[in-house]
Amino acid sequence: MNKVYHTLKTIFLLGWSIFVVFPFLWALTTSFKDANAITSGATYIPWVDFEPSSQGWTSLFTTGSQGINIIGPFIDSAVVTLIASLVSLILGTLAAYGLSRFEYRLGFVKNSDITFFFISQRIMPPIVLAIPFFLMLKELGALDTIFGLVLVYIALLLPIAVWVMTDFFSGIPKELDEMAMTDGCSPIGAFFRVILPNSVPGLVVAGMFCLIFGWNDFFFAFTLTFTETQLLPVSIVSLNSSVTPWWSLSAFALISVAPLACVAVIVERYMSRGTMSGAIR
């Protein structure tokens, strides 16, 4: 019975892996095709099914009618996403710690209401936020700037950080904070010396979510920028013309996914929840 279960599990996981990996393989082979190879039916193996071409990749680093230089948008995207994620993570972690450890009450508003308020920012459809954001950035003179996008992205990513970290801190026993205080820490010292070092898995998860949502956002990057600032998702769309350059789009898609994939591989080992074992029994 155990063996049958094990075999079925292996088959399922293998099938799922193929399902997940196949689009990437498809994009990779497509990125090395030219127009003829694209239109000549389903082909997968270079040099056997089709003659590989570097046109898809070189066009991403060429300006003018032959392609689009993605280095600028890539750097803009990286700067906006990293700064917004970092600020959101710092503010979100501090807010989450406060919400999980101290009781706030303002009239009928309690901790749970404040937490829900943060989360509610993500419940609203982006279009509802777009016009207010547009008007606010216009007033600030921050339309079509990296600064403006960072501000908007912080507003979008902060709820994610607060949500994830509040849940994580709620799982850390309060006795650990108390122990740190009896051992000579101030409440802030207890947070930085004891709670934060034990929150790496939560920080990694929250940070990953911030990076993913920030890096992949198209809507606000599209509505709040014009010509001066352009982020990667918007650049991809601008590749599209009367003839869809599938080879360039595929290469572009792979490049835009690569940073997140690399980060995920690096931080994966920190994402296990095992580090609190030994804190309390």
Added chain:
Amino acid sequence: MLQIDHLTTADAKVTLDDVSFVFEAGKIYTILGRTGAGKTELLRALMGLNPLTVGTVKLDEEDITERPIRARNMSLVYQQFINYPHLSVLDNVAFPLRRQGKDKAEAHALAGQMLTTVGLGEFLQRRPAQLSGGQQQRVALARAMVKQSRILMLDEPLANLDYKLREQLREEFPRLVADNVESVILYTTTEPREAMELGNTMIVMHDGRVIASGAPADLFAHPPTKDTASVISDPPISFISGFVRDNCLYFSEGHLAPSEGLLLPADGPVTIALRPDAIEPDGAFNAQIGLSEFSGSQTIIHLDFDFGRAIMMVDGIEAFTAGNDISVSIRSEHIMLFAPDGGNITLRNNQNG
């Protein structure tokens, strides 16, 4: 000296109700009480972890009621073995010393010595999660003791350990805290045996109040109230309604109770308390066996009399079948009498109760 006056709390699961006491340095005070009696609440209030609605805490005549937790010069060992999971065993114990401003080398040297004292000298570089439950609690104990704080508080430190480890640490405890001669040591427990074994002074708590205190042997022999007798008796003491009439003691159903050697109060209702060793097999009283259980090398038998339920304890492992009838005797020298208000009114010939 630690002096607490009228400690009262409100915002907690169990509230303290006007608790006052004076603790002297160099003594071990065991605080005995059932779950929910207010033991942990008392320690947390002393530590400043739970706010007081009324009351003051004075350490050597200095009022520390409003002092921040970190500046109270107190240590606390929790029932749950709380350690810092991200630090090695050595760094765990060195942590409070580093907060006191000691440099790393000195803190590690002192922490290493303390860990050797508690028998963990071989595990300095391990993480707490890599230790057994008993070892984890030793780390917590070492971290609390290494500070040499004036007040060392241990909140049921052995409660989560298995029986053998509990016995072992209980035996070792006096040696482990022997160096803390300047400290007041408060040790809470729900186990009367532990409280009597470890404490110089035993404090009995019930419903958030201190209901008795004194030398453990004296309190056990002469509990001042029915509640105190109930808390400090293990196996449980049995309380049976009775009355005194014409200088004779009766159980509630009119059965004459043994009273040789007892100076009985005036006619009226009393509560008759029977310690488990007050009842012995063979005698004039008939009962039905309700339950029989083994406790170490003794057998505890729950008996149903016409006049109430009581517990008998006999040495050795003996088989008593539930449902069978048994005849027992009741020894008057182990009987205590309590007034309807709960006060101990036991008086014996030539001796005050």
